[in-house]
Amino acid sequence: MGQLLVAVLLLIAEVGAAQTVAASGTKPGVQPTHAATTPAQSNVPSVFELLRTRYRFENDGTGRKEVVAKIRILNQMGTRQRAEETFEYHPLSEDLQIRYVRVRKKDGTVVNVEADLVQRPQTVVAPEYDLDEKRVRIPGLVVGDSVEYDVVTVFRRPIAPGQFFLQHSFNPGVANEQLEINIPRDRTVKVKGIPSLKTWETADDRRNVYHWENRIPESRPVGIIPYVPGRTPDVQVSSFLSWEEVGSWYSPETPIPASSRHRGFDDLQS
Numbered sequence: 520m521g522q523l524l525v526a527v528l529l530l531i532a533e534v535g536a537a538q539t540v541a542a543s544g545t546k547p548g549v550q551p552t553h554a555a556t557t558p559a560q561s562n563v564p565s566v567f568e569l570l571r572t573r574y575r576f577e578n579d580g581t582g583r584k585e586v587v588a589k590i591r592i593l594n595q596m597g598t599r600q601r602a603e604e605t606f607e608y609h610p611l612s613e614d615l616q617i618r619y620v621r622v623r624k625k626d627g628t629v630v631n632v633e634a635d636l637v638q639r640p641q642t643v644v645a646p647e648y649d650l651d652e653k654r655v656r657i658p659g660l661v662v663g664d665s666v667e668y669d670v671v672t673v674f675r676r677p678i679a680p681g682q683f684f685l686q687h688s689f690n691p692g693v694a695n696e697q698l699e700i701n702i703p704r705d706r707t708v709k710v711k712g713i714p715s716l717k718t719w720e721t722a723d724d725r726r727n728v729y730h731w732e733n734r735i736p737e738s739r740p741v742g743i744i745p746y747v748p749g750r751t752p753d754v755q756v757s758s759f760l761s762w763e764e765v766g767s768w769y770s771p772e773t774p775i776p777a778s779s780r781h782r783g784f785d786d787l788q789s
Contacts, residue, residue, distance in 0.1 A: 564597035565590050567693040568665070574685060575701040576758075580677025589623075590666045598660040604668060611649040612676040618669040620655045625663040632657050679768045682759055686752035689716070689733045698731040700756055712754045729756070 569589040576582035592598055608615040617634040624630065634655050657666060677683065689696050702708060704727045712718055717732040731754055759765050 562594075563692075564594055564600045565592050565666075567690070567696070569695050569697075570690070570693045571697040571699070572687070573699040573701065576683040576703075578681065578703050578706055580674075580679060580681050580683050582674045582677075582683060584672045584674070585669065586672075587669045588667065592660055592662055592664045592666070594662055598662065598664075601657060601660060601666050603654055603656050604666070605652050605654045606670050607650065607652045608672050609649045610651045612674065612678070614673040614675060615653055616671040616673065617653065617655065618671060620657065620666070620668045622657060622660065623665040623667055625661075630659075679759075682764070682768065684757040684759060685755070687754045688750075688752045689731075689754075691735065693733070694735055696733050698754060700729045702727055702729075702758075706758065707760065709757045709760065710755070713751075716753065 567588060568591050569587070571585075571587040573585040573587075574582060575585075590601060592601060604620060606615060606617065620632040620634045622630045622632065632655060655668075660666070683702075685700070687698055689698075704722060704725055706727075710729060712731055715733075717734075719730050721728045721730065759768075
């Protein structure tokens with residue numbers, strides 16, 4: 520719980536230095552971005568041609584995350600690297616739904632993988648850590664194939680009831696990475712994103728949607744983005760609007776001391 524509070528405080532501090540955005544507020548302008556190009560063949564085993572992450576939150580703090588990916592196999596190492604896909608989730612508060620895993624062959628033929636036949640991990644993580652995973656084996660891959668999947672994580676029990684927050688960093692090895700955050704139109708949130716990303720906003724009568732996109736001209740190895748102390752995530756969104764809201768969630772009887780607050784967030788309130 521302590522680590523979670525630290526993460527939320529860092530998120531509030533960083534987003535607090537940015538703007539408060541109401542769902543009916545001014546739409547941010549579109550930032551310039553490079554035109555998309557197809558990654559060239561290289562020594563990397565595979566490349567994410569598309570990685571689209573969509574969040575949808577409700578006012579009670581519940582929501583969902585959908586990840587759609589397209590990964591092209593570039594060499595024999597890639598056929599082994601992508602022979603199994605692993606999807607993690609937190610079973611005490613989330614449900615994981617694998618909508619599809621499929622292979623698009625070089626000739627355009629689509630082969631569906633039996634996602635219902637999920638392989639359990641060899642080492643089961645202890646329940647108290649609230650972490651589990653599902654693995655899908657993908658047989659018969661050859662160079663030039665593309666692995667495609669659509670996976671949904673349902674947030675059925677919010678960590679902070681009535682609130683939501685997230686941090687996202689774009690992977691420099693993805694050719695076209697997209698992020699979408701969908702919230703109720705009447706909900707005010709704090710939003711911050713780095714200026715190098717293409718960003719825009721859409722809305723209807725009920726929902727407000729924030730979009731970010733990053734494209735790169737050439738392929739590079741894709742891996743987990745390492746944690747770097749002090750590194751600011753590329754995009755941050757929080758429904759917490761004040762230190763008092765954070766304190767009442769974490770400990771109603773113990774307010775957060777002024778010495779622990781971030782000046783940028785306090786300046787925003789004035």
